Amino acid sequence: GDVVLLRGDVGAGKTDLARKIIQKTMQDIDQFEDVPSPTFTLVQTYDLGSIDYVHADLYRLSHPDEVFELGLDSAFETSACLIEWPDRLGSLSPEHALTVEIKILNDTKRSIVFSWQDVKWEDKLADVKSLNLGNN
Secondary structure (H helix, E strand, O other): OOEEEEEEOOOOOHHHHHHHHHHHHHHHOOOOOOOOOOOOOOEEEEEEOOEEEEEEEOOOOOOOOHHHHHOHHHHHHHOEEEEEOHHHHHHHOOOOOEEEEEEEOOOOOEEEEEEEOOOHHHHHOHHHHOOOOOOO
């Protein structure tokens, strides 16, 4: 039921970040497969052991209700979801989600800001918070 909302302009790195998260999980369970962008399929699902990962690109949605047709409403409760273009969810955006805002600084640098309301993310992000990434 973990939902990560990936926000950022075109080319910011939303798909790349989602792909790396899925590939790392695959690597951890000795599973390997291609992780394509869901730009045209809208949703890609990966059975990764005890957890299903759902990677969705909502850019082409014309109305938030289409989320129900894609089955994302139930995935928000049962799967690890990585959602690109979450603004398309409107009021259906899960309150328990982690938001990751990626901003392009230049061709090789990005700024990433995490925000959340659910306290569960405090523990889940402890490793990330302890990194000393500096300003590079």
